[in-house]
Amino acid sequence: MIVGAGACGLTAALAARDAGAEVLVLERDSTPSGSTALSSGFIPAAPTRFQRARDSAEQMAADIQRKNHGEADARIVAAVCHASGPTIEWLTDNHGIPFQLVEGFLYPGHTVERMHCVPEKTGAALMARLLAACREVDILTSAQVIEVDRYKVEFQRPDGTRDEVEYGALVLACSGFGGNREMVRQHLPEIADALYFGHAGNQGDAVRWGTALGARTAGMSAYQGHGSVATPHGILITWALMTEGGIQVNERGERFANEHVGYSEACLPVLRQPGGVAWCIYDERLHQLGMTFPDYRDAADAGAIRRDFSPAGLSRTLEAVARYTDGKEMDPFGRDFTKKPKLEPPYYAIKVTGALFHTQGGLVIDERARVLPRVFAGGGAACGLSGNHVWGYLSGNGLLSAVVLGRIAGTEAARA
Numbered sequence: 001m002i003v004g005a006g007a008c009g010l011t012a013a014l015a016a017r018d019a020g021a022e023v024l025v026l027e028r029d030s031t032p033s034g035s036t037a038l039s040s041g042f043i044p045a046a047p048t049r050f051q052r053a054r055d056s057a058e059q060m061a062a063d064i065q066r067k068n069h070g071e072a073d074a075r076i077v078a079a080v081c082h083a084s085g086p087t088i089e090w091l092t093d094n095h096g097i098p099f100q101l102v103e104g105f106l107y108p109g110h111t112v113e114r115m116h117c118v119p120e121k122t123g124a125a126l127m128a129r130l131l132a133a134c135r136e137v138d139i140l141t142s143a144q145v146i147e148v149d150r151y152k153v154e155f156q157r158p159d160g161t162r163d164e165v166e167y168g169a170l171v172l173a174c175s176g177f178g179g180n181r182e183m184v185r186q187h188l189p190e191i192a193d194a195l196y197f198g199h200a201g202n203q204g205d206a207v208r209w210g211t212a213l214g215a216r217t218a219g220m221s222a223y224q225g226h227g228s229v230a231t232p233h234g235i236l237i238t239w240a241l242m243t244e245g246g247i248q249v250n251e252r253g254e255r256f257a258n259e260h261v262g263y264s265e266a267c268l269p270v271l272r273q274p275g276g277v278a279w280c281i282y283d284e285r286l287h288q289l290g291m292t293f294p295d296y297r298d299a300a301d302a303g304a305i306r307r308d309f310s311p312a313g314l315s316r317t318l319e320a321v322a323r324y325t326d327g328k329e330m331d332p333f334g335r336d337f338t339k340k341p342k343l344e345p346p347y348y349a350i351k352v353t354g355a356l357f358h359t360q361g362g363l364v365i366d367e368r369a370r371v372l373p374r375v376f377a378g379g380g381a382a383c384g385l386s387g388n389h390v391w392g393y394l395s396g397n398g399l400l401s402a403v404v405l406g407r408i409a410g411t412e413a414a415r416a
């Protein structure tokens with residue numbers, strides 16, 4: 001049995017079915033979507049036949065551990081990375097999900113292009129394709145699990161009626177606690193007042209049930225933040241604008257951080273600026289790059305892209321950035337500007353804020369995604385790969401753990 005029909009639950013269902021098990025997925029929503037459908041749908045994996053550069057599971061694990069300063073459990077990171085390439089190829093070859101490589105830019109901390117996505121480049125399309133692959137899986141929707149014990153789960157229907165089902169093995173795929181304000185305030189006070197941009201139904205249930213059954217948690221202070229959500233539009237603006245040469249400034253037109261450190265930790269300095277907002281500043285070249293992303297096109301349609309943002313400090317900032325790009329001066333925030341082309345007028349601007357995307361802490365698992373005998377977890381329900389801080393999140397750690405641990409958990413649950 002599987003609780004939750006996001007990327008983790010659906011991948012677990014496919015794996016368990018492939019292993020010959022009878023599968024039932026219980027999902028609280030009437031239409032499964034989860035944070036997966038809200039995401040960009042980019043999944044890191046190495047090596048795969050889709051990649052152009054040489055890559056390996058070891059190099060991928062080293063990138064993940066460098067970002068979290070070695071705080072994540074190295075055995076889990078290694079197990080996930082080794083299973084990542086085969087998982088993406090299995091979803092393509094056995095379940096008809098046509099993955100391709102995301103090309104043209106690297107996210108901070110990735111040493112090689114290893115992000116994979118479906119052709120539509122959205123999490124909604126990834127979900128639609130996973131659901132299509134699961135057409136023969138029993139998915140009971142509008143079934144909110146409210147209690148779990150060692151043998152059965154109890155779920156509730158929207159009309160309040162309740163049912164119990166016994167399980168042989170259980171996969172907790174009901175994600176983290178981003179939608180639970182109290183838990184966020186308890187574990188992540190630094191981001192508790194910010195916008196939550198993930199799925200509201202992720203209420204920390206796996207942690208509640210798991211700990212009641214005697215399981216441990218880890219990484220509860222880690223999360224994926226983001227420093228670039230268009231406001232007031234509420235649309236994710238790709239961080240590729242920053243990695244490829246763009247900058248962030250505050251209302252006064254002044255930079256305040258190194259934009260190349262990572263989009264997750266960028267949420268905090270953005271929220272510390274006046275009004276809790278910043279402006280992404282970039283040029284026509286980067287606008288064209290942005291237009292290859294569906295979210296960015298939505299932002300353009302919504303009128304989020306501005307050409308008239310020109311506070312007094314901005315021209316001084318752009319002059320300084322030009323000197324850093326020419327190598328004439330060092331950026332006081334430590335960013336190396338010399339590797340990308342100089343920003344050229346006319347400039348574009350988008351007003352953004354910082355947000356909480358999803359929580360990384362969760363149930364402690366072993367390399368087989370096992371929490372307790374016959375109970376498994378993956379995705380946001382399990383302890384993540386990001387250590388204990390917002391800066392430990394390497395881009396892709398979320399879906400990596402959902403899809404790869406989903407497959408491991410589904411296979412192991414079938415065996416159990």
Ligand SMILES: Cc1cc2nc3c(=O)[nH]c(=O)nc-3n(C[C@H](O)[C@H](O)[C@H](O)COP(=O)(O)OP(=O)(O)OC[C@H]3O[C@@H](n4cnc5c(N)ncnc54)[C@H](O)[C@@H]3O)c2cc1C
Nearest residue numbers: 004006008028034035036039040042145379380396398399
């Ligand atoms: C805007 C945004 C962009 C992102 N982009 C990326 C990206 O490009 N790459 C990446 O790696 N990560 C990304 N992430 C993170 C990624 O979305 C998550 O890490 C991932 O989707 C988690 O998958 P999951 O299956 O664990 O959870 P979810 O997809 O959230 O699924 C959990 C499911 O469980 C259900 N559920 C919860 N509680 C219960 C219950 N009690 N009973 C029954 N069902 C229940 C929920 O309704 C939901 O359907 C992004 C996140 C956001 C918000």
